[in-house]
Amino acid sequence: MKKIEEHENKKKEFSSVAYEAPVEDVSAIASDGYMAFESRISMVKDIITELIKPDINRIGVYGLGGVGKTTLAKEVYREAVKENLFDDVVIILNVKEKKDDEKIQKEITKRLGMDVDESEDMGKRANLLRARIKDGKTLVILDDVLERIDFEAVGLVGVPNCNLFLTSRERKRKRKLEFV
Known part of the structure; x- marks a missing residue:
């Protein structure tokens, strides 16, 4: 009994011994209806090949609604995770629903498992995100981008190892979203 009591007293010295791993995004799990066409497989491989090049940090895909941009984004996510090409891979589907840079930033920090105080201003969170x-x-996938995103304000500029993969319906938007 004495040994057990000593062990119980030592246990209180540690507040935690591990961190919870971020939960995989359910939206990026393949649906039963997914068919791996040869053209789609080669396109995913081409995108992954470009993303791992050291001089490429941003890739954009644009096209009409319903042509498979979201499916492509999900496949790039799955392949990057499966092949363990990045330390962190984040996918945010339907970015157009987030409405502003701050909501996108909060979603990214949440998906990275960061414990960021909601009361922090956007600049402070951007610095924390850059530090993280x-x-x-890191690969950040943003699907269905409709408006310009200020990547610097979000915290994704000035980080050489952060790659972005974006999908949109148009190459150029009114507010100067352009894929290069």
């Missing part, structure tokens, strides 16, 4: 991803290789 600066030492690793």
